[in-house]
Each structure stands twice: as C-alpha cells, then as structure tokens.
Amino acid sequence: MSTASVPLPNWITYGLMPFLNLVVAFLISGVVVWFIGESPLEAVKLLLQGALGNGEGIGFTLYYATNFIFTGLSVAVAYHAGLFNIGSEGQAYVGGLGAALASLALDHYVPWYVTMPFAVAGAAIFGAVWALIPAWLQAKRGSHIVITTIMFNFIGAALMVYLLVHVLIVPGKMAPETRVFLEGGQLPKLDWLIAMFGGKIGAAPVNMSFLIALFMCVVVWALIWRTKLGYEIRTLGASPTAAVYAGIPYVKTVIITMLISGGLAGMMALNPVLGASARLQVEFVGGAGFVGIAVSLMGRSHPIGIVLAAILFGVLYQGGDALSFDMPKITRDMIVVIQGLVVLFAGALEYMFRPAIVRVWQRFGKA
Amino acid sequence: MENLDIISILGSTIRLSIPLIFTALAGLFTERAGVFDIGLEGKMLFSAFAAAVAAFMTGSPWLGLLAGITVSVLISLIHGFASITNRGNQIVSGVAINFLASGLTAVLGQAWFSQGGRTPPLSPSARFTEIVFPYAVELRDTGFFGRFYANVISGHNILTYLAFLAVPASWWVLYRTRFGLRLRAVGENPGAVDTAGISVTWLRYRATICAGILCGCAGTYLAIAQSAGFVKDMSAGKGYIALAALIFAKWRPVPVMLACLLFGFLDAFANFMQGKNVPGIGEVPVQIFQALPYVLTCVLLAGFIGVARPPKAGGVPYVKER
Numbered sequence: 001m002s003t004a005s006v007p008l009p010n011w012i013t014y015g016l017m018p019f020l021n022l023v024v025a026f027l028i029s030g031v032v033v034w035f036i037g038e039s040p041l042e043a044v045k046l047l048l049q050g051a052l053g054n055g056e057g058i059g060f061t062l063y064y065a066t067n068f069i070f071t072g073l074s075v076a077v078a079y080h081a082g083l084f085n086i087g088s089e090g091q092a093y094v095g096g097l098g099a100a101l102a103s104l105a106l107d108h109y110v111p112w113y114v115t116m117p118f119a120v121a122g123a124a125i126f127g128a129v130w131a132l133i134p135a136w137l138q139a140k141r142g143s144h145i146v147i148t149t150i151m152f153n154f155i156g157a158a159l160m161v162y163l164l165v166h167v168l169i170v171p172g173k174m175a176p177e178t179r180v181f182l183e184g185g186q187l188p189k190l191d192w193l194i195a196m197f198g199g200k201i202g203a204a205p206v207n208m209s210f211l212i213a214l215f216m217c218v219v220v221w222a223l224i225w226r227t228k229l230g231y232e233i234r235t236l237g238a239s240p241t242a243a244v245y246a247g248i249p250y251v252k253t254v255i256i257t258m259l260i261s262g263g264l265a266g267m268m269a270l271n272p273v274l275g276a277s278a279r280l281q282v283e284f285v286g287g288a289g290f291v292g293i294a295v296s297l298m299g300r301s302h303p304i305g306i307v308l309a310a311i312l313f314g315v316l317y318q319g320g321d322a323l324s325f326d327m328p329k330i331t332r333d334m335i336v337v338i339q340g341l342v343v344l345f346a347g348a349l350e351y352m353f354r355p356a357i358v359r360v361w362q363r364f365g366k367a
Numbered sequence: 368m369e370n371l372d373i374i375s376i377l378g379s380t381i382r383l384s385i386p387l388i389f390t391a392l393a394g395l396f397t398e399r400a401g402v403f404d405i406g407l408e409g410k411m412l413f414s415a416f417a418a419a420v421a422a423f424m425t426g427s428p429w430l431g432l433l434a435g436i437t438v439s440v441l442i443s444l445i446h447g448f449a450s451i452t453n454r455g456n457q458i459v460s461g462v463a464i465n466f467l468a469s470g471l472t473a474v475l476g477q478a479w480f481s482q483g484g485r486t487p488p489l490s491p492s493a494r495f496t497e498i499v500f501p502y503a504v505e506l507r508d509t510g511f512f513g514r515f516y517a518n519v520i521s522g523h524n525i526l527t528y529l530a531f532l533a534v535p536a537s538w539w540v541l542y543r544t545r546f547g548l549r550l551r552a553v554g555e556n557p558g559a560v561d562t563a564g565i566s567v568t569w570l571r572y573r574a575t576i577c578a579g580i581l582c583g584c585a586g587t588y589l590a591i592a593q594s595a596g597f598v599k600d601m602s603a604g605k606g607y608i609a610l611a612a613l614i615f616a617k618w619r620p621v622p623v624m625l626a627c628l629l630f631g632f633l634d635a636f637a638n639f640m641q642g643k644n645v646p647g648i649g650e651v652p653v654q655i656f657q658a659l660p661y662v663l664t665c666v667l668l669a670g671f672i673g674v675a676r677p678p679k680a681g682g683v684p685y686v687k688e689r
Contacts, residue, residue, distance in 0.1 A: 032471070036478035084458055133665070143668035144677070146458050147614060150405070150607055151661040158658035166652060293462055333473035333484070333599075340466030348449035348460035 006358045009365075014300055018346055020353050022298065025341035032337060038327050050322020051315040055199020057322070059190075063206040063276065065307075065314030069213040070268035071292025072310050073220050076301035078145075078261040080224055081253065082237035087134060087149025088265035089289025090156035091127040095266020096273045097160065098126030100168075100178055100280035103273075107185025115185050119274055120212065120267060127266015128259040130156055135258030139251040145258075153289075164282055177281040187275040207275030209267075216264060217303035223260070233257050265289060287336075294339050297347040313339070374511075376635045378518045381527060382593060384631030386411065386602075388530045389585035390609035391616070391623045392537050393578035397443075399541065399618060400574030401554035401680035406446055406461035407582060408606025409468030414439035414586025416472040419486040419597035420479070422493040422590075431493070431591045432526075436583030442468075443579030444572070451571045454684035465606075473599045484599035486590075495524035495592040524592045526584060531624070533581065538620040540577075550574055554678035557685040567685045585609075611664040617675050630660045 030040035051061045071088045078085035085091075102118040134148035164176040187208035191201040224230040232253050236243040244250050272284045291313055298312070299305025320335040345352070390407050397404040414435035422431030442464060449460040473484040480486055500521035506513035541547035549570055553560045557567045589605075590597045612630050616622035637656030644650055667675050 032474065036474065084456075086458070086462070137665065137669050141669045143665070143670075143675075146403075146405070147610070148665055148668060151611065151665050154604065154607065154661045155658045155665075158654040162652050162654040290462070290466070293459070294466075297459065329478050331474055331477045331484070333470045333477070336466055336470030337474055338470075340463050340468075340470055343459060343466060344445075344449065344463035348455035348457075348463055349453055350455060352453055 006362070008354075008358065008361060012357060012361065014305075017350070017353060017357065018298060018300065020357075021345040021350065022342065025338065025345040028341050029334070029338045033330060033334070036329055038329055043323060043327060043330060046326050047319030047323045048315070049319075050325075051319035054202075055194045055197075056202030056204045057318055058197075058199060059194050059201045059204020059206040060318040060321075061311065061314040062190075062210055063204060063271065063314070064317040065310040066206070066210045066213045066271045066275075067268050067288040068291050068295045068310035068313050069217065069307060070264055070271070071289050072295030072299060072306040073216060073292075073303065074261045074265035074268075074289075075292045075296035076299070076303075076306060077220060077224070077233070077264060078257060079296060079301050080230075080237045081233045081257040082240065083138065083254065083257060083261075084146050085131070085149055085258065085261050085265075086146050086293065087131065087152050087156075087289070088261070088268075088292045089285055089287065090149070090153035091130045091262040091265035092268040092285045092289050093153075093156050093160050094130040095123040095127030095262075096269035096280055096284055097163065098122030098124070098266060099269045099273050100181075103181045103185030104178060107182040110184050112184055112186060112188060116187065116208070119185075119187075119270060123266040123269045124263035125266070127269070128263040130266070131258045131262025132255070135255045135262075138258070139254040161282060164280065168280065175281075178279045181274070181278045185274065186278045187270065189275075205272075205276035207271065209271040209275050212267065212270065214307070216267065217307055220264070221303045229253075229256065265292070291339060294343045294346070297350075298342060372639065374514050374518050376632070376639050377515075378522070379635040379638065380628060380632040381519060381523060382631075383634045384627045385527050385530045386585040386588050386593075386605050387609045387612055387627035387630060388624055389533065389581045389588065390606055391613045391627055392533055392620065393581035393585070394610055394613045395537060395541075395618060395620060395623055396550070396574045396577040396581070397571075398613065398681055399554045399678055400550045400571050401557060401678055401683065401685070402447070402450055402571055402575060403457040403682045404446065404461055404575075404578060405458060405607075405610060406442070406464030406468075407578075407609055408602050408604065409461075409464035409466075410439045410442050410579065410582035411586045411589065411606050412465075412468040412472055412600070412602040413442050414583040415590035415601055416476065416486075416586075416597045418583075418587035419489065419590040422489055423486050423596070426490070426493045428493055428495045428591055432495075432584070432587045435587035435590070436580050439583035439586060440576055440579030443575040443582070447572050447575040450684060451568055451575075454686065457682055457684075468602075469600055472597070476597060476599065486597040489591060489595045491595075493591065494595055495526055495588075497522045497524055498528075524588075526588045526592050529584065530588075533584075534620055534624045541620065546573070551678075554680055557680050561685070561687060567687075571685075608660055611660050614675050614677075615660075615664055615667055618678065633659050 033040045033043050051057050074088045075085055099119045099122050102122040103115055106115045134145055134152055137143040137148050138145040168178045169176055170179050190206050194201045232248045235248055236253050273280055295306055295309040295313055298309040316335050316338055320332050323330055324332045390411055394404050394407050417438035418431040418435030421434030422428055446460050449455040450457040476484040503517040503521035507517040549565055553567055553570045561567050589601055608630055612626040615626040633656050637653045640651055641653050
C-alpha cells in the first residue's frame with residue numbers, strides 16, 4: 001500500500017514536514033562546516049550574533065529579507081497557477097531599469113514621496129514586461145515556461161549590461177552604472193523603525209521598500225485567497241484541464257499571473273536601486289531571484305510563510321557576512337550551499353519523510 | 368576578412384564547443400528518458416572542481432578525469448533519487464544542484480587551497496595538452512588547407528576528439544541498441560515500458576548515469592584541458608547554453624553537435640569582434656552575440672523555425688499503477 005494518499009492534519013503537512021526538511025538541510029550544512037575544520041555550533045553563534053546581535057545587523061537582515069520577500073512572492077504567485085517562474089532574477093534586473101528611469105527623470109524636481117509611486121510603477125511594469133513574452137510563449141505556443149524564463153534571464157543580463165555600458169553610463173566614468181540619484185530619487189532609510197527597538201541603524205540600508213514588501217504580502221494574500229482571479233489562478237494550478245473545462249480562460253489567466261509575478265519581481269529592484277546604492281549598477285540583483293525559489297518553497301507559497309522564510313534567509317545572508325569575517329575559512333559561499341540544501345530538501349525531496357511520518361501517525365496520532 | 372582570422376575563429380569555435388557538446392549530449396540522455404535536467408550546469412562545475420583537485424593531488428590528468436566523472440555521476444544519482452525515486456519536482460532538484468555546485472566548490476576550494484576558491488595552477492603534466500597531428504607543423508605555412516589542418520583539425524587535446532566521438536556513439540546507443548530504444552520509449556510513454564515488464568526506474572537511473580559520465584568529461588575539459596585549474600563558477604552559464612543547444616537540436620544527437628558548434632562559433636566570433644568596427648555599422652555590441660543563442664532558442668520554442676517537441680513524458684515522475 002502506498003502512503004501517498006493518506007490524509008495528514010495540516011500541522012504536519014505545513015508545520016512538521018517543512019521543519020524536518022529544514023532541520024536536515026541545516027544538519028548537512030553543519031557537517032560541511034565541521035568537515036572544513038570549524039565548529040558548527042560556534043559558527044551558528046557567530047552567525048546569529050552578526051545578524052541579530054545589534055541594530056545594524058538587524059537592519060541588514062531586514063534589507064536582505066526585503067529582496068527575498070519580493071522575489072519569493074513572485075515565485076509563489078506563479079506557482080499557485082502551476083507555473084514555475086525561474087525568471088524572477090531577470091525580471092528584477094529589468095525592473096531595476098524602470099525604477100531607475102523614474103528616479104533619473106524626477107529626482108531633480110520633486111521629493112521622494114512623489115517619485116516613489118512612479119518608481120514602483122516603473123519597476124513593476126518593466127518586470128512584468130520581461131515576464132510577458134515567456135508567458136505568451138507558454139500560453140499560446142506551448143513552450144515550457146521554465147526554459148523560456150531561464151533564457152530571458154540571460155537575455156535580460158545581456159540587455160542590461162549593454163544599456164549600462166553604452167547608454168546609461170555617466171560620460172567619462174569607467175564604472176558601468178548610472179549617476180547617483182539625488183535625495184528626491186531615493187527611498188528613505190527606516191532608522192526610526194530600528195530606533196523604536198532601541199537599536200542604531202548604522203550603515204544598514206533597510207529602507208521604505210521593506211514596508212512596501214509587507215504591503216505587497218497583504219495584497220498577494222487578498223489576491224490569491226479573496227478574489228475571483230485568485231480562485232482561477234489556484235484552480236489552474238490544481239488542474240489545468242479542469243480549469244479550462246470550468247470555463248476559466250487559460251491563455252488570459254496564464255498571462256495575467258505571469259504579469260503579476262514579473263511585476264512583483266521587478267519591484268524587488270526598488271530596494272537595492274532606490275534604497276541602498278541610489279543608482280543602477282551591473283548585477284545588482286545578485287541572485288535574489290533564485291533565493292526567491294527557496295523562499296517560496298520553504299514558505300509553502302503563503303505570504304506569512306514567505307515573510308518568515310525571507311527573514312531566515314536575511315539572517316543567513318547578513319550572518320554569513322559576519323561569519324566570513326570571523327571565520328575566514330567559511331566564505332560567503334556557504335550561504336549558497338545552505339540555500340541549495342534548503343531547495344533540495346524542502347523542494348525536491350519534499351516528501352522524503354512522508355511515508356515514515358504517515359506510519360507514525362497511523363500508529364499513534366489517530367487515537 | 369583574412370583567412371587567418373577565419374581559421375583562428377574556427378579553432379576557438381572548436382575549443383569553446385567541446386564542453387557544450389558533452390553537456391548537451393548528457394542532457395540528451397536524461398531528457399530522452401523523461402527526466403528534465405537543468406542541473407547540467409552544476410554537474411559540470413562539480414566535476415570541473417573534482418578533476419582539478421584530483422589532477423593537482425595526483426599529477427595525473429587521467430585520475431582527474433576519473434574524479435570528475437565519479438563526482439558528476441554521484442550528483443546525477445542525487446538528482447535521480449529526488450526525481451525518480453522520490454518523485455520530487457525535477458526542476459527544483461536541478462536548481463538545488465546548481466546552487467550546491469556553485470557554493471560547495473567555492474567553500475571547499477577556499478578551505479583547502481585558500482586562493483579565493485581557485486585550485487593552484489596545474490603543471491602541464493597534470494593536464495590534457497594539445498596533440499599535434501603528423502605533419503601539422505610542416506603544413507602550417509602552406510596555404511589555406513595547411514593552416515586549417517594545423518589549427519582546426521590538429522592541435523587539440525584528447526577530450527576534444529573524444530567529444531566528437533561521443534556524438535556518433537550517442538547516436539548509436541540511442542538508435543541502434545535495445546537500451547537506447549527502451550530509453551527513448553521511457554521518455555515518451557513510461558506506462559508502455561512498464562507494461563512490457565521493464566523497470567522504468569532502473570532505465571531512468573541508467574540514463575542519468577550516462578549523463579553524469581558525459582558532464583564529467585565536460586567539467587574535466589573546462590578545468591584541466593582548457594584551463595590549468597579550477598576557478599570559482601568557471602562553468603559560467605555553459606550548462607544553460609548546452610540546454611539551449613539541446614532544445615535547438617530538438618533532442619537529436621547530430622543536430623546537438625551542430626547546434627553546439629553554432630553557439631561556440633557565436634561565442635568565438637563575439638570574442639573576435641570585440642572592439643572591432645564593422646564598416647557602416649560601427650562597433651557591434653558583444654552582448655548581441657551573447658544573447659543570440661538564448662534568443663534563437665526562444666524563437667525556436669515559439670515554433671517559428673520548426674517545432675521543438677520535447678519527449679512527451681519529460682518532467683513527469685512515473686507512478687506505477689496501484
């Protein structure tokens with residue numbers, strides 16, 4: 001008898017199983033740390049201290065988490081429709097262009113709160129446009145969205161390098177980046193938020209986009225679980241054939257879902273471009289689009305789960321930086337290892353422990 | 368353009384195509400068996416690292432190749448375990464492998480050698496070096512064909528010739544052996560294969576092992592034939608280009624080679640054109656050539672230049688009827 005169809009209570013499916021998968025991923029990471037001759041426990045201590053030990057650390061943690069909330073939401077929305085959007089990286093990259101153009105155009109004339117809506121719209125629209133062609137290819141021509149979004153990541157990277165090197169570069173400068181935005185084109189830092197808890201923000205770049213990210217979580221939750229469109233998206237994800245049979249327009253729903261997904265990915269650019277460095281740079285996304293995959297998988301595509309997972313990854317990124325400073329043998333690449341293990345165990349090997357859990361549950365739980 | 372330029376471009380086309388050919392053939396085996404494999408990039412990177420480390424430790428390129436293949440096969444088995452045995456999402460598993468490769472090779476490289484994730488440079492005896500064909504030196508200065516013989520046909524390392532042998536070999540295995548027939552069948556209709564009493568699981572595992580061996584050759588080529596050591600993230604997206612080539616070739620061995628040569632040529636041509644002016648147009652941005660393989664693949668996928676139809680059961684885990 002297979003155990004795949006045995007129903008389990010929600011707290012096991014959404015709580016215990018992801019937790020177990022995560023524990024395994026971290027245990028193996030610990031083994032890697034031990035293998036290269038450092039103490040895993042000491043490493044965890046340094047990592048947590050670096051990420052949460054002071055106001056600046058928390059500020060950096062939240063800054064990274066902001067990126068991951070956006071990209072995590074982006075992956076999750078597409079995932080609800082059964083689409084695996086692997087192109088958040090490219091969509092965020094191109095979204096940066098939209099955000100930067102708004103800032104470049106307006107920063108001389110108006111304060112940041114006037115620029116912000118334009119920048120948000122610019123980032124979302126450019127990100128959505130970058131998801132449009134893969135969406136159309138999937139919906140109309142049946143080309144696999146995974147492949148096309150991977151291709152669009154590379155095309156986007158080439159496009160942005162071209163623009164930054166040949167078009168947007170400051171004349172006479174060597175670095176391929178736009179000019180620094182004036183204050184009217186930047187998003188303000190959230191120093192008051194950190195100060196509220198008695199910390200000092202220091203150099204931490206956590207900014208207004210963190211609040212935008214949280215707001216988008218609410219929007220996505222309402223969209224997916226409280227609107228007709230969300231219902232159609234989820235139906236499509238559960239069974240495309242049933243959805244089409246029930247009269248849900250396949251082409252339209254796929255395209256709209258991907259536009260939303262791409263828009264959310266594009267908005268991620270607000271955080272590094274308008275919030276942290278105040279200019280558009282090469283490679284500013286830095287893999288956040290791919291972290292979004294891990295975040296979405298870990299958060300089970302639910303906004304609350306995504307916020308928690310994003311903060312966890314924020315801790316890993318900021319703590320990892322601090323750790324590589326204290327333990328030079330453990331480089332920042334260790335985070336990528338942990339990320340890979342999380343994706344492997346929380347994603348691909350999601351159901352590895354299910355048969356065992358079902359047996360235990362049937363034995364002891366039901367009574 | 369002068370002949371010399373064409374010949375040097377063709378020479379570097381060959382050099383740049385070899386890792387693509389190995390990797391795309393690897394993808395051919397798994398995808399024809401119904402297992403999507405976007406972890407090709409990661410397998411190539413893992414094997415490049417293993418090959419460089421082993422060649423550095425032992426001084427033997429052959430042991431490097433062995434290590435590269437072994438590690439790549441082990442990683443393939445992880446992918447197999449996740450996507451065949453556990454029926455997990457094959458794409459997610461591939462993504463995980465790419466992350467793991469990028470991270471682990473850098474962490475271990477730094478921990479072992481403390482050179483920023485690199486391995487120490489290899490001595491020529493620990494590498495696969497150029498094989499000079501008979502009379503290549505003498506013919507080098509004797510007109511177009513002499514130069515072609517000396518620079519394009521001769522002067523590559525053993526893995527290059529192995530890659531070109533792997534193409535007909537793959538074709539033969541896939542189309543002329545019982546294993547190949549079953550492998551292709553399992554990618555189209557695993558249910559039928561199962562009904563015939565043949566294990567879908569074992570067939571798919573064998574396909575991923577074949578892919579592991581080929582990716583191992585690709586990584587080894589990168590680390591100890593083309594370069595003299597491992598450099599962090601040295602696969603640099605070649606796994607994805609190979610994936611694009613595989614689709615471009617519509618999952619067939621000989622077109623796979625041609626697509627890889629085309630993409631290699633684009634790369635070589637881009638390098639050659641860098642900083643040069645085209646009369647009437649000016650400098651052509653190198654990014655156009657970089658993006659071209661991906662754009663072409665999307666155009667192909669859209670069905671504008673023929674239809675790329677993937678194996679029918681690709682990406683779907685097989686569940687035996689209960």
